[in-house]
Amino acid sequence: MPAARPAHFVAACLTLALTSAWAQTSSLPITADQRRVAEQVASAGVPLSELAPNAPDSHTVKAGDTLWDISGLFLKSPWRWPELWGMNRDQIRNPHLIYPGQVLVLVKSDGRARLQFGQRVGGGPGDTVKLSPQMRISALDGNPIPTIPLHLIQPFLTDAVVFDTNVLATAPRIVAAQEGHVLMGRGDLAYARGDFAGATDFRIFRNARELRDPATKEILGYEAPYVGTADLIRAGEDRKSADGKTTEIVPATLQIKLARQEVGVGDRLAPAPQRNLDRYVPHAPDRAMAGQVVSIYGEALNAGQNQIVALNRGKRDGVERGHVFALWRDGERVTDKTGNRPEAIKLPDERHGVLFVFEVYERVSYALIISVKEPVKPGDRFTQP
Incomplete structure (x- = not known):
């Protein structure tokens, strides 16, 4: 029997296998540096502190799942999935290659966590199902799951x-x-x-x-x-x-x-321009970034979840497709009457939503409101998550 391989070796091999599969389908070469970055990310994983409180040990992909949904099961911040999966978002344009029926296993070691493909071992309906990591990737019936629900943004790619x-x-x-x-x-x-x-x-x-x-x-x-x-x-x-x-x-x-x-x-x-849906990979900006909502798409005065807003930052500011931003609500200005005399104070700003950028122009970009607690209006502030 060969010696057992450490988890980071398995994750790195998985990443390289995915990279190779992507290269075969895209005809674009994978450089030595790109492989090095993929291995580095795969061997790192995410700190256990970044896992969601009730992160499952495994998840079987089902029709209707998205990469965002699955990452949200395992992570507090779903846009950090490239670290969890050991993927290089810049070079693997369709990085998930995940199909309904595949099993994902959460592996924890050395204070960090990684996600690997697994397979069902025995078991019929109602039986105990065991999971074991595997490196072989086989094509399954159906289409790979999308990163986010594309039906929410697809009309806006033209509109x-x-x-x-x-x-x-x-x-x-x-x-x-x-x-x-x-x-x-x-x-x-x-x-x-x-x-x-x-x-x-x-x-x-x-x-x-x-x-x-x-x-x-x-x-x-x-x-x-x-x-x-x-x-x-x-x-x-x-x-x-x-x-x-x-x-x-x-x-x-x-x-x-x-x-x-x-x-x-x-x-x-x-x-009419050409559109590419494969590059919508959620990720946080590499540096501090902030701006404001310019307008709500359409005639509405306020926006809620799954609506589109225009942002006052674009390519010239470093915004990319797939960037994730946090929405902030301005703290109220109130009067403190508890002291010797009334004083005007401003309550702290509160984070209350998440934006996902899907289209970028030179000085402006469009974003989908992924989640929000309060109505969004022009002038509202956003920052890196």
Whole structure:
């Protein structure tokens, strides 16, 4: 029988196996330095003090689970899962590779904890189930579980859009509808003018509104209400008349593919971007960071759990997709009447929620409210968790 391997060796091997599996599916090379970082993280784990009070010894992944949910079972701070799992978030873009039916085992040693894959040993329904760590990873039926519930943010990957400058002011515009219609829906034809720059797949927007920093009043970007999508099916042209004396303008023809709202004359067009859902990996910023909520997406004055807010920090400030922030509620200003004379005091600020950044622009970003105790409003403060 071979000698037993220490837990950190098993965790490191697990990490390398996952890294290799990812490399095979992504065609991107794994460098020696990336392997070193993965091994280093895998051998560290998290302090036992970071475990949730009722962290289970094991968990069987089920349909509907997310990486955030599972990490929340084991950790006080779910965004610290890369340390628990021994994963390198920068290089493993789909790091979980976890499927319904797989068993996760919590291993504790030397004052730290790590999470490993396990397997069921014997046991039918109602029988005792034993768990043993294993390093072999086999593909299971179904899709790997997502990091967070993607259905909460997927619509906003198209709907919530911020432009660094007011480019929509000069973007192609819808100038007419078919047969004199004023409003258009899915399947209708629309006619537009402007520079399409070779694109054929477009998003449709209403006029953009300014997003201003709550403190400095600087314009951070321009948020454009999303209307729908359209395909360019025929380019426009300028035709010369038969006698060559006049020019007839013929606009481009588009077909409305999706209409979240009714499309109207004057709406603007912007090329549809590519989206990558594999990079939404929760993690805390590497340095101190703070800012404020700029606005609530939509028409609401306050926001609650699973709603979207715009933040006054973006790429230039070091914000990344997947960053997790803590929400803070301003302490009330009250009067202390217990002394010799009344005095105005301010109660301490209280942390009351968690934000998850899923889209980042140059000076602003969008975040999902993962949890919150009090309604969130523009001007509310956030910091690193």
